[in-house]
Amino acid sequence: MSLLSIIIPAYNAENYLPRCLDSIFMQDFTNYEVIVINDGSTDRTAAILDSYAIKYANLHVITQKNQGMASARNHGLAQATGEYIMFVDSDDRIIEHALAILAQHIGGEDILGFGSRIFNETDCTYTNNSVASIASTTGWDYFNRERLISRPVHFVCIWQRVYRRAFLEEHGLRFVDGLKRAEDDLFTTIAFLHARSVKAIADSLYIYHVRPGSITRSSDPKLDADSWRVQQILADTFIPMLGINKMVIYQVLASNYINHLSIKDNTLTASEWQQFREVCVTPRHRKLYFIAHISPSLLRLYNRLCSSLR
DSSP: OEEEEEEEEEESSSTTHHHHHHHHHOOOOEEEEEEEEESSOOOOOOHHHHHHHHHOEEEEEEEEEEOOHHHHHHHHHOOSSEEHHHHHHHHOOOTTTTHHHHHHHOOOOOOEEEEEEEETTOOOOOOOOEOOOEEEEOOHHHHHHHSSSOOSSOOOOOEEEEEEHHHHHHHHHOOOTTTOHHHHHHHHHHHHHSOOOOEEEEEEEEEEEEOTTTTGGOOOOHHHHHHHHHHHHHEEEEEEEOOOHHHHHHHHHHHHHHHTTTTTTTTOHHHHHHHHHHHHOSSHHHHHHHHHHHHHHHHHHHHHHHHOOO
8 A cells, every 4th residue: 555645637638737746756755646537627737637647656647538526536535545645736836855754744644734835937937825733633623713814825725735534534524526617615624523633744836726717716607616615515504513613714704705795796694694693703704694684785885885994
């Protein structure tokens, strides 16, 4: 069994997949497997993968019709045999010695986090996304400590951590098939809910490439609907839950309701209004709930006035 299974979904990735794969196969650590899921690519992605598979016996290629990143990652998880799972996006890369550093720090925890750097392809600049080193804590304590901290990379991004495969299997942790946005938000939140042991190291091991036109930076009603679907799954999961600290997750949910209503023509069902009211645990969120409940248009006007005064 390999220490690491590195899962890479790839869709029409011919322009950057070689850079990603080279950053992995040039590592000085060798106890890993790479699983690339060709998600129905119509460019030269398949040919590139064939050429790498000839050279590297630890590369396994899965081909599927286009189903999106969530489905591709699930197929990778189904095939993985490593003790730990690492997710890498096909347009990103890892630094030299990244896997050796991970191997040095892995010690049986459910989740091990690390820092990253952002590379902006428009102006070729780097931005550090640092994380604090933490020896050991529970997943929910870590979530409550870190989730609301503003950073260049959103807390929920899946590739900022490695996950013990037996832990994922124990709790049936998978991505929701069909989602093309916010799938990381759901997976990460539930993973931290269940994790008994979490560690974080300050080393920046991953380079996240920001490209114009990427899914995370696109405005699309279908993608917005995916984000709203995740919001409702999280609300349905956490609001009835007892025995945990829900202050932070409630703030996340309340902010999402407010952001949803801040978009013209968006509204809520009666049950969603009830959920919105229940998660408003801060004075600011209670005030915004009151304004929105009078009229979402009034909330949008209030937001514009606040923005103009900043």
